[in-house]
Amino acid sequence: xxxxxxxxxxxxxxxxxxxxxxxxxxxxxxxxxxxxxxxxxxxxxxxxxxxxxxxxxxxxxxxxxxxxxxxxxxxxxxxxxxxxxxxxxxxxxxxxxxxxxxxxxxxxxxxxxxxxxxxxxxxxxxxxxxxxxxxxxxxxxxxxxxxxxxxxxxxxxxxxxxxxxxxxxxxxxxxxxxxxxxxxxxxxxxxxxxxxxxxxxxxxxxxxxxxxxxxxxxxxxxxxxxxxxxxxxxxxxxxxxxxxxxxxxxxxxxxxxxxxxxxxxxxxxxxxxxxxxxxx
Numbered sequence: 001x002x003x004x005x006x007x008x009x010x011x012x013x014x015x016x017x018x019x020x021x022x023x024x025x026x027x028x029x030x031x032x033x034x035x036x037x038x039x040x041x042x043x044x045x046x047x048x049x050x051x052x053x054x055x056x057x058x059x060x061x062x063x064x065x066x067x068x069x070x071x072x073x074x075x076x077x078x079x080x081x082x083x084x085x086x087x088x089x090x091x092x093x094x095x096x097x098x099x100x101x102x103x104x105x106x107x108x109x110x111x112x113x114x115x116x117x118x119x120x121x122x123x124x125x126x127x128x129x130x131x132x133x134x135x136x137x138x139x140x141x142x143x144x145x146x147x148x149x150x151x152x153x154x155x156x157x158x159x160x161x162x163x164x165x166x167x168x169x170x171x172x173x174x175x176x177x178x179x180x181x182x183x184x185x186x187x188x189x190x191x192x193x194x195x196x197x198x199x200x201x202x203x204x205x206x207x208x209x210x211x212x213x214x215x216x217x218x219x220x221x222x223x224x225x226x227x228x229x230x231x232x233x234x235x236x237x238x239x240x241x242x243x244x245x246x247x248x249x250x251x252x253x254x255x256x257x258x259x260x261x262x263x264x265x266x267x268x269x270x271x272x273x274x275x276x277x278x279x280x
Contacts, residue, residue, distance in 0.1 A: 002238040018236035026229030033222035080115040165192035165201035
């Protein structure tokens with residue numbers, strides 16, 4: 001007989017005999033537990049923008065432009081009798097005009113310059129502010145879209161079109177192929193998870209108990225398990241066809257469930273919720 005993570009399927013039942021179900025489970029998804037895999041797509045996009053050298057250079061240029069506009073408006077307004085900085089000390093007047101320039105970016109400026117030349121510059125500055133806000137919003141939106149397309153896997157619905165690692169010749173290979181993902185088979189779960197850490201696959205899909213156990217073992221790269229088990233399936237003990245020992249094994253398995261020992265064994269290895277592996 002064979003005792004392993006063997007799923008009971010119609011195709012296998014035609015060739016072998018199975019015991020009664022010894023474990024009800026399903027598939028789980030594992031992704032790297034990397035810092036950039038956490039948070040919302042907008043948060044990841046903002047971090048990506050702030051880490052981009054070109055974007056930071058543009059921000060520095062914008063800061064210099066704001067200072068230049070504020071200095072020019074301050075110089076013009078302090079010479080006008082009714083200007084924004086006419087009756088204030090130079091430091092206070094410049095600070096007031098600088099705040100006005102910053103407020104203009106959000107269209108929250110409460111007053112406008114009085115001198116004719118300062119008003120002409122203000123018109124150009126306000127149109128520039130509109131363009132700058134539109135540019136920043138477009139950059140954040142496009143980066144957030146790229147982040148969603150590039151990485152975020154939050155459930156089975158995100159697997160189509162992605163390279164997904166699994167163990168070769170298992171039911172998870174058929175599931176991935178049937179759901180428009182690209183299954184990449186490996187000889188073992190360890191090899192599949194190593195490929196995940198190397199970035200050659202976007203996720204690993206495999207039997208929930210095996211992934212949960214792997215994720216808790218010391219010495220392995222940290223993994224993040226996504227959501228509950230899906231594609232529900234049952235494990236059974238595999239026998240050759242017409243093996244007379246199957247009846248005795250079935251009686252033993254049913255006895256384990258009836259006297260409570262099955263729940264004790266399950267809780268020891270997988271947690272307290274029978275039939276469902278715990279998210280670790």
